[in-house]
Amino acid sequence: xxxxxxxxxxxxxxxxxxxxxxxxxxxxxxxxxxxxxxxxxxxxxxxxxxxxxxxxxxxxxxxxxxxxxxxxxxxxxxxxxxxxxxxxxxxxxxxxxxxxxxxxxxxxxxxxxxxxxxxxxxxxxxxxxxxxxxxxxxxxxxxxxxxxxxxxxxxxxxxxxxxxxxxxxxxxxxxxxxxxxxxxxxxxxxxxxxxxxxxxxxxxxxxxxxxxxxxxxxxxxxxxxxxxxxxxxxxxxxxxxxxxxxxxxxxxxxxxxxxxxxxxxxxxxxxxxxxxxxxxxxxxxxxxxxxxxxxxxxxxxxxxxxxxxxxxxxxxxxxxxxxxx
Amino acid sequence: xxxxxxxxxxxxxxxxxxxxxxxxxxxxxxxxxxxxxxxxxxxxxxxxxxxxxxxxxxxxxxxxxxxxxxxxxxxxxxxxxxxxxxxxxxxxxxxxxxxxxxxxxxxxxxxxxxxxxxxxxxxxxxxxxxxxxxxxxxxxxxxxxxxxxxxxxxxxxxxxxxxxxxxxxx
Amino acid sequence: xxxxxxxxxxxxxxxxxxxxxxxxxxxxxxxxxxxxxxxxxxxxxxxxxxxxxxxxxxxxxxxxxxxxxxxxxxxxxxxxxxxxxxxxxxxxxxxxxxxxxxxxxxxxxxxxxxxxxxxxxxxxxxxxxxxxxxxxxxxxxxxxxxxxxxxxxxxxxxxxxxxxxxxxxxxxxxxxxxxxxxxxxxxxxxxxxxxxxxxxxxxxxxxxxxxxxxxxxxxxxxxxxxxxxxxxxxxxxxxxxxxxxxxxxxxxxxxxxxxxxxxxxxxxxxxxxxxxxxxxxxxxxxxxxxxxxxxxxxxxxxxxxxxxxxxxxxxxxxxxxxxxxxxxxxxxxxxxxxxxxxxxxxxxxxxxxxxxxxxxxxxxxxxxxxxxxxxxxxxxxxxxxxxxxxxxxxxxxxxxxxxxxxxxxxxxxxxxxxxxxxxxx
Numbered sequence: 001x002x003x004x005x006x007x008x009x010x011x012x013x014x015x016x017x018x019x020x021x022x023x024x025x026x027x028x029x030x031x032x033x034x035x036x037x038x039x040x041x042x043x044x045x046x047x048x049x050x051x052x053x054x055x056x057x058x059x060x061x062x063x064x065x066x067x068x069x070x071x072x073x074x075x076x077x078x079x080x081x082x083x084x085x086x087x088x089x090x091x092x093x094x095x096x097x098x099x100x101x102x103x104x105x106x107x108x109x110x111x112x113x114x115x116x117x118x119x120x121x122x123x124x125x126x127x128x129x130x131x132x133x134x135x136x137x138x139x140x141x142x143x144x145x146x147x148x149x150x151x152x153x154x155x156x157x158x159x160x161x162x163x164x165x166x167x168x169x170x171x172x173x174x175x176x177x178x179x180x181x182x183x184x185x186x187x188x189x190x191x192x193x194x195x196x197x198x199x200x201x202x203x204x205x206x207x208x209x210x211x212x213x214x215x216x217x218x219x220x221x222x223x224x225x226x227x228x229x230x231x232x233x234x235x236x237x238x239x240x241x242x243x244x245x246x247x248x249x250x251x252x253x254x255x256x257x258x259x260x261x262x263x264x265x266x267x268x269x270x271x272x273x274x275x276x277x278x279x280x281x282x283x284x285x286x287x288x289x290x291x292x293x294x295x296x297x298x299x300x301x302x303x304x305x306x307x308x309x310x311x312x313x314x315x316x317x318x319x320x321x322x323x324x325x
Numbered sequence: 326x327x328x329x330x331x332x333x334x335x336x337x338x339x340x341x342x343x344x345x346x347x348x349x350x351x352x353x354x355x356x357x358x359x360x361x362x363x364x365x366x367x368x369x370x371x372x373x374x375x376x377x378x379x380x381x382x383x384x385x386x387x388x389x390x391x392x393x394x395x396x397x398x399x400x401x402x403x404x405x406x407x408x409x410x411x412x413x414x415x416x417x418x419x420x421x422x423x424x425x426x427x428x429x430x431x432x433x434x435x436x437x438x439x440x441x442x443x444x445x446x447x448x449x450x451x452x453x454x455x456x457x458x459x460x461x462x463x464x465x466x467x468x469x470x471x472x473x474x475x476x477x478x479x480x481x482x483x484x485x486x487x488x489x490x491x492x493x494x495x
Numbered sequence: 496x497x498x499x500x501x502x503x504x505x506x507x508x509x510x511x512x513x514x515x516x517x518x519x520x521x522x523x524x525x526x527x528x529x530x531x532x533x534x535x536x537x538x539x540x541x542x543x544x545x546x547x548x549x550x551x552x553x554x555x556x557x558x559x560x561x562x563x564x565x566x567x568x569x570x571x572x573x574x575x576x577x578x579x580x581x582x583x584x585x586x587x588x589x590x591x592x593x594x595x596x597x598x599x600x601x602x603x604x605x606x607x608x609x610x611x612x613x614x615x616x617x618x619x620x621x622x623x624x625x626x627x628x629x630x631x632x633x634x635x636x637x638x639x640x641x642x643x644x645x646x647x648x649x650x651x652x653x654x655x656x657x658x659x660x661x662x663x664x665x666x667x668x669x670x671x672x673x674x675x676x677x678x679x680x681x682x683x684x685x686x687x688x689x690x691x692x693x694x695x696x697x698x699x700x701x702x703x704x705x706x707x708x709x710x711x712x713x714x715x716x717x718x719x720x721x722x723x724x725x726x727x728x729x730x731x732x733x734x735x736x737x738x739x740x741x742x743x744x745x746x747x748x749x750x751x752x753x754x755x756x757x758x759x760x761x762x763x764x765x766x767x768x769x770x771x772x773x774x775x776x777x778x779x780x781x782x783x784x785x786x787x788x789x790x791x792x793x794x795x796x797x798x799x800x801x802x803x804x805x806x807x808x809x810x811x812x813x814x815x816x817x818x819x820x821x822x823x824x825x826x827x828x829x830x831x832x833x834x835x836x837x838x839x840x841x842x843x844x845x846x847x848x849x850x851x852x853x854x855x856x857x858x859x860x861x862x863x864x865x866x867x868x869x870x871x872x873x874x875x876x877x878x879x880x881x882x883x884x885x886x887x888x889x890x891x892x893x894x895x896x897x898x899x900x901x902x903x904x905x906x907x908x909x910x911x912x913x914x915x916x917x918x919x920x
Contacts, residue, residue: 036670036671039671040670040671040674040675041674041675041678042674136548136550137550140550140572140901144572211663212740215902289670289671290671290734291663291738291740292659292662292663292738292740292741292744293662293663293740293744294740294743294744295743295744295900295902295903296572296900296902297572297900298743298744369518369519370518371517371518371519371754371757371758372518372757372758372760372762373758373759373760374760374850374852374859374861374882375760375850375861375863375880375882377848377863377878377880379848379865379877379878380878408848408863410850410863413518413519414518414519414520414757414771414773414778415520415773415778415779416519416520416521416772419519420778420779421773421775421778421779423850425848425850443758443759443760444755444758444759444890445758445759445760445761445887445890447890448886448890449886456589465535466535469582470581470582471581471582471585471919472582472585473582480587480590481589481590481878483593
């Protein structure tokens with residue numbers, strides 16, 4: 001679906017895609033808890049609604065009716081600005097990702113760069129929350145998160161450069177078009193393509209502070225890290241932003257490395273995009289519930305000593321590949 | 326509990342102490358640290374088990390009363406007996422053994438700390454200071470450990486809170 | 496089931512270790528540090544500019560294993576000085592013991608080490624029996640040993656669950672291991688419910704023996720449950736031991752110097768993981784331990800990973816010992832004193848002090864009891880001191896923290912396994 005007027009196009013599609021994403025994110029909470037429960041030999045939520053399906057609604061209602069406690073010595077402006085800003089930054093990256101042929105909010109010719117650049121702005125609200133809470137735990141969480149986010153952007157960008165080079169365009173819909181017909185970049189070039197995907201995946205996990213990289217919100221050490229002093233819906237917004245970021249990572253990885261809406265044979269479409277996204281989504285949960293977290297200096301060491309050289313090597317390799325193949 | 330023969334010998338011969346069975350020698354506060362050091366360095370009693378202060382409140386003297394047939398008994402002053410126990414760990418050749426010794430101070434009086442000899446005496450002595458009130462001189466950090474910092478009194482003395490109808494809560 | 500050789504620490508891990516003697520026992524040379532950090536460092540003198548941050552890991556915290564307050568002086572993320580504050584769970588148990596008779600004290604002492612309650616009961620009743628002069632019949636000694644070993648399994652299972660929580664958080668990989676170990680622990684608690692009527696805090700040991708006898712069919716059920724736990728332990732080991740993140744978080748973290756540990760009075764798995772081969776069950780047998788052989792696992796790593804290995808090996812050994820004992824519990828009475836209706840019936844013979852110690856899951860748990868020689872008061876102790884192993888282990892914390900990250904401090908504290916009920920009494 002596309003409209004002539006870019007503003008109308010952006011508005012309509014933006015509303016549809018953003019709301020559907022938020023809905024899916026809301027229900028990913030249900031799915032994660034069921035999945036986690038089964039991994040721990042227990043059923044997960046079963047009380048609220050059939051199979052616990054009304055659980056996310058119950059959670060949202062609970063958060064909305066909680067008292068909004070603001071610490072007296074917190075920096076009010078930054079403190080209140082941080083949660084909505086996190087969600088805003090994460091949702092903005094959704095603008096350049098195609099979910100079906102033609103369904104893209106803004107088909108920018110610098111698509112990937114835009115997504116990564118806006119995503120990197122996500123450092124600021126977390127940093128703001130850490131400072132403005134006037135709480136040492138939040139401060140430590142914010143500092144760790146800032147260091148982690150800034151460090152992991154570099155290998156993230158390098159691994160995202162691989163599909164850019166292979167497709168010869170920054171536009172994400174071009175990247176997806178280059179993979180149509182089964183030439184998914186994760187499998188072709190064989191080996192380094194998968195390495196680029198894994199690198200992208202892990203760096204995105206680090207960017208969105210998911211286990212095993214969730215040292216900024218390490219619950220057992222920093223109570224709740226950056227969101228320690230937040231209560232009610234503001235805390236809910238932080239959680240929403242994290243799940244949304246996870247969802248968007250899956251979308252982006254599916255588009256960049258797994259051919260987006262490319263299906264077997266001739267059938268392309270939204271369904272295949274959904275399947276790939278949800279598979280990666282489940283993979284992220286699986287990792288979360290199996291691993292403990294790395295220590296912050298081990299995280300940094302992994303990034304600078306391992307991921308960064310690997311990213312550079314992959315970029316050079318993909319440039320060679322394009323020349324020779 | 327096996328009773329260490331060589332430690333008993335050390336106490337009797339080198340330090341001239343009397344050793345009663347099961348309770349160990351009574352060491353004076355002036356010789357305490359030297360005795361501990363000898364135990365640790367020469368006889369391998371490296372493992373610190375406990376230090377306990379036991380408060381014996383004053384027993385007033387009883388006057389002779391010929392009519393009731395009561396004899397005069399001298400009073401016993403208010404005193405605290407500080408019991409120590411250390412252990413020698415077992416290796417292949419010898420079993421594990423503990424050795425206990427004690428020292429007596431007037432209640433509230435001070436005795437030298439043994440935390441210079443065994444590091445583990447640190448918190449244990451703080452606990453006994455907190456609960457019974459024995460002061461350990463030269464302790465690196467003698468302050469209350471269980472009770473709040475500004476609690477008055479020493480709860481584990483025998484004359485503390487014996488009336489339970491009203492509690493000394495703040 | 497008896498794979499004790501394969502479950503004991505891999506010999507190749509301990510190969511090539513240089514040994515020396517400290518206090519007559521063998522310790523690995525590489526764990527001995529030339530100097531220990533100063534726990535009484537004067538921070539103002541050390542840092543006159545005031546760049547250091549004081550972080551209070553307060554009494555309420557998701558992972559301080561109970562109510563423990565730790566004041567950390569941090570330089571960025573590295574700790575310079577650590578001061579633990581105790582006493583938040585101080586309930587005056589020793590003072591209560593001066594009010595209650597010997598048979599009334601057992602349920603009070605149950606609540607010290609609230610994770611393995613029967614060990615507290617065993618420790619205190621052994622001391623009382625020495626004071627009162629009571630013999631324990633053979634059947635009661637067997638039951639006591641079996642229960643002690645099963646409690647050890649339960650305690651280490653709980654430790655493993657909370658250790659995972661410390662590292663992975665309740666929402667995350669730690670939560671998974673936590674849920675699994677607690678599911679296993681429920682099986683053990685059901686066993687104890689069949690035996691004593693209580694899942695927790697049993698009040699089953701008494702002066703002279705036990706109160707509750709083994710019901711019919713309990714031995715078979717217990718053997719089956721222990722077998723199930725043994726198999727599931729393999730699953731946990733697969734999940735945890737070769738988990739790359741677990742190893743990264745625990746290997747080389749929290750190295751305990753064995754000389755420091757011995758002087759501090761640390762015992763149990765913490766000491767054994769630093770290479771010191773000491774175990775009261777073997778060295779100073781009590782209850783029925785003189786009738787069986789115990790293999791004591793030790794490790795030479797001295798870090799959190801070594802402590803993990805020791806505890807898992809201890810779990811397997813306890814399962815083996817309990818299964819063996821359950822096969823042959825002798826017949827006979829379970830208590831040498833007649834059932835006590837009046838609390839004043841059990842009296843001390845003398846006013847001297849008696850000390851007995853057992854090997855609890857945390858180390859040497861001992862009781863020093865002074866009897867009251869006065870005729871009217873002789874059913875009540877004069878002074879009762881409980882020597883808790885967790886307090887000595889916690890004393891290690893100011894020596895282990897300096898120079899480490901906050902994350903490492905949490906993991907180290909978890910691996911020392913302090914139980915605040917026992918520390919504070």
